[in-house]
Amino acid sequence: MTRSTVLPAVALLLSSCGPKTLTLPDDPVERAATCGVVAANSARGATADIKAPLPFEEIGRVMHFLLLASSTGKGFSSETAKQVQTRMTALQDEIAEGKWRDLIPACRAAYPEAYATKVKLPADRFDAQLGCYELADFLRSALQDQGKYDNEIAEYGALKLKLDPVIGPGMRARAGAELADQQQERQEALAAMAKAGSPVLVMRQCNARFG
Numbered sequence: 001m002t003r004s005t006v007l008p009a010v011a012l013l014l015s016s017c018g019p020k021t022l023t024l025p026d027d028p029v030e031r032a033a034t035c036g037v038v039a040a041n042s043a044r045g046a047t048a049d050i051k052a053p054l055p056f057e058e059i060g061r062v063m064h065f066l067l068l069a070s071s072t073g074k075g076f077s078s079e080t081a082k083q084v085q086t087r088m089t090a091l092q093d094e095i096a097e098g099k100w101r102d103l104i105p106a107c108r109a110a111y112p113e114a115y116a117t118k119v120k121l122p123a124d125r126f127d128a129q130l131g132c133y134e135l136a137d138f139l140r141s142a143l144q145d146q147g148k149y150d151n152e153i154a155e156y157g158a159l160k161l162k163l164d165p166v167i168g169p170g171m172r173a174r175a176g177a178e179l180a181d182q183q184q185e186r187q188e189a190l191a192a193m194a195k196a197g198s199p200v201l202v203m204r205q206c207n208a209r210f211g
Contacts, residue, residue, distance in 0.1 A: 020098040024106040029080065032069030033087035035107035036062045037095045039114070040088075042104065053148040060200030062088075063142060064114045067199065071191035075184065119197030121205050126170045131193040132206035133163045134186050139199060156203065159211050 025031045043058035054062070066088070070081040108115050121128040136156035143149050175181040196202050 022095065022098040022100060022103055024103055024110065028069050028072070029083045029087055031110060032065040032084045033091055034095065034103065035111055035114070036065040036084070036088045037091050038100050038103050038107055039065065040092075041096060041100050053146075056149050056152050057198070057200045059143070059149070060139070060203075061114060061198050063139070064194070064198050065111060067138075067190075067194035068111055068113060071194040074191060075187040076190040076194070077187075113195055113197060116197050117201075119201045119205055121196060121202070121209065122192060126166075126174070127189065127192070128206075129163055129166055129210060130170065130186070130189040131196070132203070132210055133160055133167050134190040135193045135199060135202060136160050136206070138190060139203070152200075155207065155211075159203075159207055163210060 022034075025034060039058070040054065040062045043054050043061070047055070053059075066081050066084045067076075069084050070077045072080075122131055136159050140153050140156050140160075144153050171182045171185060175185040193199075193202055
């Protein structure tokens with residue numbers, strides 16, 4: 001083999017060892033998990049210390065993909081949320097080693113709500129109160145064990161306490177006394193809030209209105 005053929009061969013070998021091209025999956029769970037990891041990588045790359053916890057607004061953006069994937073139809077699926085969370089963890093290394101930045105436009109197109117900078121609470125007052133209550137509960141449950149966002153979690157807990165006297169009677173008036181019917185109403189409220197905008201921005205509106 002001559003030098004003229006060896007050099008191109010070496011160059012080809014080296015190029016094949018670079019970051020792998022990634023594609024956005026068609027499966028809803030895989031797609032949401034992939035975009036969540038892409039968002040986390042993007043946010044981490046913008047911080048001075050890549051090992052530091054993500055800013056709270058950014059962790060909310062990552063979780064938004066989970067919320068959106070779990071809010072198909074009228075209700076919220078806890079099972080889907082668990083699946084997305086599991087896949088996010090599993091995909092972290094694979095995506096970090098690939099050309100994940102190339103997926104940002106595809107994620108923006110697939111989940112425009114996750115990149116919106118404006119949010120809008122439901123027009124109906126009780127719909128907004130219930131949605132804020134359920135979103136606060138979801139975020140607290142998801143983040144309280146991490147020990148990194150205690151101030152924000154405490155703020156959401158305080159909002160829930162303020163809304164408690166309203167939610168109970170309102171749920172009975174709307175859905176009746178059956179717990180299953182009330183749970184369906186709660187799931188629908190959380191699904192609606194997922195579509196209202198980035199969770200942290202939505203919760204700012206909730207606190208401004210009801211806090």
